[in-house]
Amino acid sequence: MYKLLLCLRYLRTRYLAFVCIVSVLLGVATLIVVNSVMSGFSNKLKDRLHGILSDVRIETDSSGGFPESPETIEQNILNSPVGSHVEAMSPNIETFALIQYTVRDSYGNKITQTKQVRLVGIDPAKQAKVGGFSEYLIRQKNSPNPSFDLTDEAKWRLKQNISMANDDPFDFPRIPQLPPPASEKFGGFLINPIIVANPGDAGPLPPPVMTADAPARLPGAILGYSMGHYQYVDPDTKISEERKILMPGDEVFIATVGASGTKPVSATFIISDFFKSEMSEYDSSFVYVPLEDLQRIRGMDNHVNAVQIRLKPGSRDDNVFVHKTFVPAVQKIMPKPQSTVQSWQQQQGPLLSAIDTERGLLNVLLFLIIGVAGFGVLAIFSMIVSEKYRDIGVMKSLGASSTGIMGIFVSYGLLLGVVGCGLGTVVGLLFTYRINEIEALLSGVTGQEIFDRKVYYFDKIPTNVEVLSVVLVNFGALSVCVVSSILPALRAARLHPVQALRFE
């Protein structure tokens, strides 16, 4: 009973102990906040990666794509022993390309911009079934059947663009048209659309005809959001606002390599939508175009170089099944080295492991705060034991055992830890739940944006409180407090009552 009584009294009367409590509080709160934010980032990143990449992906490095047609590949997979686990498949072509478009600066001058992009040929309806593709679209958000079709508004803008180009004697002739087939000749970027010819054709396609009427089917393209938008910061007010560079209905010129050899091919596409995954890398480099158009441009006939597979809900979440059963089974159907079968985690392995490593390192570094708190407990307890020499002697003379005396200080350490951890958990959780308000407040006070939304395009700082992580942080902090109190407690326990009573 005396251990509890003295612990509580020491807690109330020894103000120095509050230093320990504050240290533990700060350490625990910091760890909870950092872990929650890291976990939030990690989860959001994984969700997006998973959404974009689907569950399993088969790809080939062959420029002509798989030798089999996508239908054959799909059928082979469905007929395999793991076929019953497949929910949907989407054949793709993925390749690097250059995109070029013309924008006007604030003085109305035309500026032609060229960027390196990842060009992905997809069937949008199928793509929407294998991942979270449609949820990242701006205009067709969450549409079950997204397409590359232009809206009336986009068509009107296209007409306007064509009219303006016709009125401008210095403008390049421009007209949207279905992409031409691949050619051994390369027409160059300055001619739009490129005049190319199929190997077996008699000659190049006829030159474009200028008209204000758009063709019946326009070759649409879905661009990463940050290719068509940028953040403008007013130099006077420092207020940033989003400005558009490109809009649906604007045309872009895309050049890539053909399937046979490294011959460049190109075509003009009309922007039909934007893709905003809030992943900087994807939003600044992904360009989706219709699969059939890309096959035609690259001369791939009915071939693809990637197939994305969506698994059924039960199988998708079973990592062991995916990695030990499904992936090897599909790899058997699509043998190496021509094909590589990987889960989305394997594809993003380095990035995911980098996040985990970063999180682990941060935990270790931040746990040093609690380590410092532990040394605080050690130092302060040593002082308290020295100060309490005579009291310890009195208690021993009254019948307190050595283990009992040790118990006072270990319990005191535990109590400080419990109070520090409890308060730290409350502060950490409150901070985590209010982190966006706190960030806004700090940004307002300092005049500097603490969390730059341009980096990740997150509207707010993502957080995810993991109960296990909170428990582990608390357990670690409590252990540090208890371990740190053991040494002074042992010193107190070993005190001889006579020496303690004579201590001046």
Place this chain on the structure above:
Amino acid sequence: MLVVDNLQKSYRRHAEQVQVLHGLNLTVESGEFLSIVGASGSGKSTLLHLMGALDAPDSGRISLDGKRIDNLRGRARDRLRSRTFGYVFQFYHLLPELHALDNVLMPAYIEASVLGWWGSRKEWRMRAMAMLDRVGLGHRWKHKPREMSGGEMQRAAVARALLMKPRMLLADEPTGNLDVETGESIVNLLKELNAEEQLTVVMVTHNLELARGTDRIVRMSGGRVVEDEKPAILHHRLLSAVG
């Protein structure tokens, strides 16, 4: 009856071994009030600590009612300190964080577990209040040591020593830090307890005047008992030697 037989005790002071007690023999009868006098360094306090099982002798034996207590270890020794002996120190040694009542209750807190305390707390508190009343501090039970005078603190220390109803009260210069009048009142309190409760009291003191009121005076010198007389005889002889 407590019997001290051929007790030897030495301390290591720096690099030197200092022999404090040289084969000391003493018998303390139940219910008597014994005072131990002697010059500083004569071994009075050391003897008291050994008798109260606060320290262990190098050799010799201490028996209480025929049972050796000098070789007790662990829980048995702690229980002996808690239940058989009550201690009063020169500097009171009250715990500064606790008020008078909690200080008096400390031996009970040490004995009881948390659950055990919950069941018997009312009884203990009543007994502690009775002890405080007995030493004249019933009205100061809420006061912390820093709010009390030296005499009051020593009274509270006596109440604490009596809480567990010990068989023997060991007082190490209980008046050493008090003025004459307050010291006398403390010794009178001990006398009353000795007379009324049949409590054996062993008091170490420098003050011959105070020792005169006890049943027996033992004078120590050089770690030995040099005189063991009734107070009137020894007091007269000591005063003659001084005078």
